[in-house]
Amino acid sequence: MINIRNISLFGGLFAIVVIALGAWTRLVDAGLGCPDWPGCYGFVTFPITDSEIALAESRYPTFPYEIDKAIPEVVHRYFAAMLGLIAIFLVFFAIRYKVDSSLRNLSIFLLFFICCQGLFGYLTVSLKLLPIIVTGHLFGGFITLSLFFFIFLKAADFRFLHYIDIRKYKYLALACLIVLLVQIFLGAWTSTNYASLACPDFPTCQGSYYPEMDFESGFNLKQEVGPNYLYGLLENPARVAIHYSHRVTALVLTFFMLILIGCLWFTNAAPLSSTLGLVLLLQISLGIMNVVYVLPLYIAIAHNLIAAMLLLVTLLVNYLAFKK
Ligand code: HEM
Numbered sequence: 001m002i003n004i005r006n007i008s009l010f011g012g013l014f015a016i017v018v019i020a021l022g023a024w025t026r027l028v029d030a031g032l033g034c035p036d037w038p039g040c041y042g043f044v045t046f047p048i049t050d051s052e053i054a055l056a057e058s059r060y061p062t063f064p065y066e067i068d069k070a071i072p073e074v075v076h077r078y079f080a081a082m083l084g085l086i087a088i089f090l091v092f093f094a095i096r097y098k099v100d101s102s103l104r105n106l107s108i109f110l111l112f113f114i115c116c117q118g119l120f121g122y123l124t125v126s127l128k129l130l131p132i133i134v135t136g137h138l139f140g141g142f143i144t145l146s147l148f149f150f151i152f153l154k155a156a157d158f159r160f161l162h163y164i165d166i167r168k169y170k171y172l173a174l175a176c177l178i179v180l181l182v183q184i185f186l187g188a189w190t191s192t193n194y195a196s197l198a199c200p201d202f203p204t205c206q207g208s209y210y211p212e213m214d215f216e217s218g219f220n221l222k223q224e225v226g227p228n229y230l231y232g233l234l235e236n237p238a239r240v241a242i243h244y245s246h247r248v249t250a251l252v253l254t255f256f257m258l259i260l261i262g263c264l265w266f267t268n269a270a271p272l273s274s275t276l277g278l279v280l281l282l283q284i285s286l287g288i289m290n291v292v293y294v295l296p297l298y299i300a301i302a303h304n305l306i307a308a309m310l311l312l313v314t315l316l317v318n319y320l321a322f323k324k
Helices: 002-025 050-059 066-096 101-126 132-158 167-192 235-266 270-292 297-322
Strands: none
Touching: 002 066, 002 101, 066 235, 066 297, 101 132, 132 167, 132 270, 132 297, 167 235, 167 297, 235 270, 270 297
């Protein structure tokens, strides 16, 4: 049946696919797989035949064509465009069938947000992988998913959720959400600054618990990108500072989350408590595996997706904790 609940559920599931495709594009270093936007070397999809490739290279002589990099980039773009169509349909449906005004406004905001994401996609290419833009784009993907999820929760208005009363933990839930958002930012900053392997050992980093670090350069949001930022330009101590911050914030997050998990365990939201615990454990394990196994693609993509799951579970806890 077509209704706001089902459209937003479909949109949320589709957003997860787009997030995974975005991670794939970033992790195989295909962010500049097409030097132009929205086309790819001037093609609607990507050049395949020898004559098309020759034409593409004559159009962009300074960007040698690599089909392995063009494919992820184009696939990600088309799936993102389809997500935009789902959001347009959501808004059309909300207006046509005069659904609740808060749901309609949220749907309109979601559509606007997805358009901004498109703009960030364009800026990612035109500003040659400027880290703050790529990080913002990843963050925007998570917010897009969160908006679909929020619309779904409001539209579904599940009865069993009405019986859960965790309002007394609202500030704790909010603290967890804020630290988690900081941690997601730092994870994205690690990835977009090519600092993933700056600490190749675990639990130490460069053989020490307090390695040499340069926080000023590592967190200079206005850094230069040179001809492009592929593989990064930061010196090693700056990359170590970024990676190290992501690890330390994981500890802070775990501390807050464990308190929340413990508190929820003794309420009628115990299933939510165990879900939060399991997702957190999985996420930390994937993070450690990223380091120990030297960033296998499927582990890095899973680390990105489970971060999105952790965000959704934490949002659900906040939704319940703040509901009237
Ligand atoms: C505890 C919660 C954690 C969250 C929410 C989190 C979240 C994230 C996110 C969102 C990214 C960006 C992924 C991407 O660009 O596709 C990331 C990257 C990364 N994280 Fe975490 N992380 C956590 C814990 C950890 C831990 C404990 C470690 C290691 C000890 C770790 C190591 C890494 C590494 C190496 C990367 C870069 C991988 C890449 O280039 O994609 N993370 N993290």
